[in-house]
Each structure stands twice: as structure tokens, then as C-alpha cells.
Amino acid sequence: MPRIVFLLLWSVLIALLLALPHGLSLSQQEVLVFLTINVLLVSSYRLLTLTGEWSLGHVVIMGVGAYGSALYTRHFGIPVPISMLLGAATAAVLALLLSYPLFRMKGLYFLIGSFAASEIVRLLWKRMREPFGGAKGLSRIEPMPDFDIGIWQFDFFEPVSYYYFSLAVVGVCLWIMWRIEHSPVGLTFHAVHWQDKLAESAGVNARAYRTLAFVLASAFAGLSGALLAHYVGTVNPSSFDVEVMVFVLTWAIVGGTSTLYGPILGCVVLTVLNEIVLRNLGFEQARPLIYGLVLIVSVLFLPKGLESLVQKLLERRRTAIALQPEKA
């Protein structure tokens, strides 16, 4: 693709994303903020799956970022955007510690192990009134401070402002993930996934790479949790329970995990389905039921996810372009 067309497409996309909230109602703008945060969550989950391991603890790791960031602002008076980074770092450090017991396991065992480990963390929040606030969690979390650059003023109590802020953060994170995947590091992740023994015979420390993917994914998940905490203003143990994890899994599976945009596609399509279609029809209580159906249908009829439709479309375009000079 010529560079100009490429840049043009990106500027159109960015303009659309910037214009998007202005056509929506207030409650839809709120949903848009959650959607943006969830895009980061599900993309970070895909980073973990690059090495072939699937975890059930990712949402709790997100919660670690949320609790961490909230507590750092409360007890140490750290200003909000910086506390978010510290929350992400806390999630990464916890992941590093958990990786020692967890990466003695692979596949299904790792899946169950990650669930057990994350439940321990979640129950700690529930049991310890200090500092985690027990079952009620933390409330009145420090909001993002207002922000003033010349002509633009951001009042982060407004969903539109917070949407722009999260859009910028998520955009940078996605760019970093894309860079990682399309580098020798990303190639090594794939190698560890497909043939860890062969990778080791080529000098790759497979366990170190699994740990690296887990830690990076956890850092991004922690950041998404911190973004959520300072927007909603409250966190509690049940906002990070396994039901939410099942939503993340559904997004990833329905969207597909072999491309960066697959899980994003899954997250966006299912959120739109949920918020626009189900809410308007008054079915939102049935969300788990409908998600379950969508999951079954997509595994049966679209096993490679929504991304496979896009890939087919791109493929067709590419062959069409390749055939053109022959006609001329």
C-alpha cells in the first residue's frame, strides 16, 4: 500500500474516533469509555496468549492495577496519572512473583493454576478491611485532576474528556504491543508457542520468554484497571471476579487471537451488541446467556474468529491488486 494512502486511512480512523463521542448520548459516552479500557484489557490478554498460555487470572491482575493505583493516591498522595503507571508496575511485579510457581505448569494446568492464584488475591481483598476495604472495596477514589492545555480544558469528570485520555493511553499501549509482536521478541514468543523444545535447542530460554509475555501482559492489564478505577471512583472484589474473566475470554475467542485487531474486533462487536441491541430490547439481564450463545455459535461457525473474515477480505483485495498489471 502506498504510504500516502496508509497515512490517509489512519488519519480518517483517528478523526472518526475523535468525533465519535459527539454523536452519542451521555450513557453511551460512558459505555465508550469502558469499551476503550476493555480494548486494552483484551489486547493485553492476547499478548499473553502469544506464547500459547491461557490464563484465568487476567482480570484479577487488572484489579491489582486498579487497587494499587487507588491506594497509592490515597496513602502516599501520588498524583493520578503517575499512580496509574505505578499500579501497572505493581501488577507486573505480582505477575513476576506468580510466574515462579505458575510456569512449572503448562496448558490446562496453567489455566487452573492461574485461576487458583488469582482467587487467592481476590479473597485477600475481600478479607482485609485494611487497606483493601473488604467486600465493599474502595470508594471515593481520587479522580483524574483537571487538565488545561491552552484552548482545551479537560474536566475528567466528563466522559468525553476521559474518553480522549484513555484513547491516547490505549493507543500508545497498542502501538507498543504491535512493535513488540513485529520484532524478534514477538517472533520468539511465537516460536515458544509452536515448538518450545526446538526453540530451546536454538538457545531460547522458553521459560524466560513465557514469563516476559506474562509480565508485559499484566502490566498492560494493570494499566487498564487503573484507568477504570480513577474513572468509576470505586473498586470492589466482585468487579474483578471470574464472570468478567469469562467476558474477556469470549471477546478474545469470538474475535480471534492470531492478529492484534482480532480481540479488539470481538470486544467492540460484542459490546455494541450488548449495549445497543440488548439494552434497547430490554434483554441486558440475559447478557451471560446471550454471550454463551454467541460463543457457541462462533466456535461452531467461525472457529478462527471475526478476524478471519477481515483476513479473507484483505486477501481478496491483495490478489485483485496482484492480478491488475497482467490485465494492463
Next chain:
Amino acid sequence: MMTGPFLEMDQLIMRFGGLTAVQGLSFKVEHGTIHGLIGPNGAGKTTTFNMVSGFYRPSAGEVRLRGEVISGLNMYEVARRGVIRTFQHSTLFAEMTVMENALIGTHIAFRPNLFAAITGSDRPDRRKARMRAEEALDFFGLLHLADVRAGDLAHGHERALGMAIAMTGQPDVLLLDEPFTGMNPEETGRMMELVRKLRDNKITILLVEHDMQAIMGLCDRITCMSFGKFLAEGKPEEIRTNPAVIEAYLGGGFHAA
């Protein structure tokens, strides 16, 4: 100059539960030679191979490279010390392209760095890694297939790619596990030529193989084992005529009859 043996197996023992697969095996491999390891089925060749490459940790005994103990290290640590193995079957990164497979082989020389990867400052390294991968693919006649999915390759090409991945790591010792299995005579002949070329480039080769014609035609020295023990060692013609070796392959009953 080098003193002492280059690669030395010293009293290697491998037990699996009650079974002792290898019992006190010792032999030496000289620098810059092709050394064959043969023996009837179940003699413990592959087990020995796995101990040298770090795939297994020996129950007792040592493997030494230039006097340094390498047994008991992880496979990736053994590889980083210059001893790289290939696998028996077509073990490849099937979902990745031929080029990407070869690029993984460059991991030792161009260790990926996360921050350089994000900022893009590793570009010179990436270019050099690609050049080295191209060189290895060219050597094994795979360069024209660089963009093909490894899982779609023909069998002979699969085996060659396995060796190309090992070669991009620029090993001092190459461990070949049955490199000629499933190849037709023409492919075997071509592959033997390439293995000789590798030796002429000062790469020491230890190989396990069932194809006797290939072994006899290729090896400078051969170690024969039977029932997990050392049986005989010598030049190909010595091994071919060694009565103990013949007995091990054809069975003692042959003489009794």
C-alpha cells in the same frame, strides 16, 4: 592451541525408573571430525544424544566441551555454549515461514532486546540476522522457499530446514539425530555432501543414524554401542569388520547356528 579432548563423554549413566538405558558410556569426539554413533535398536543412542544436548540430565557421569562440564545444563544453555542439536522427526515451527524458522536460529548471536525492539534501534541487528538466515537457507538450497509455511514443505526440505535452523546458530558442535531418515538415495547423497562441507568449515559433527551406507561413507570415526554400553570404536572399515559389532547387529545365535 587446544589441549585435551574437544568433546568428551565420561561414564554417562541414564536411568529411567528401573531401566538403565545407558550404563557407563565413555567416548571422545575430535575437533573437526564427523563422528558416528551407531548400534542396534534400543542400544541407547538417542538417550546418549539427549544427554549431550541437555534434553536429559544424566543420572551420573559428565559431558565436557573443551574441558568444561556441560551435562546437567538446560538445553538452551548447552546451545549457547556452541552445541546445537537437530530433532529426529520433522520438528519445525510449522505455522511460521521458512525464513522465520531460520531467524529463530539466530537467537544466540542476536539476542532480542525488548526496548530496542520497541524503539526500533535494533534495525542493524535485524538486518544482520536476516543476512545470516539467508546464508544458511542458501547453503541448504531453501532460499527460494523463504516465504513458504514450514508445515507445507516436502519431507526432504523439512529435514534440511531443521539443519538450517541449527546452522544459523553457528555451532561448534552439530548434533544430528537421524538426519537421513525418510530421504531417497539422491537426497541422502546431496545431504551427505553438505555435511562434509560443514566439517570442512571446522564444525564438529556427532550423528546418530540407521542408514549404514551413509554412516560408513561419511564418518571419520564411529562409536558402536549395544544394550546401553560401549562396544567398539574405530574407523568405518574397522567397525565394519569388527566381530563384536557384527554379532550385536545380527545376534549371537547367528554363529551358533
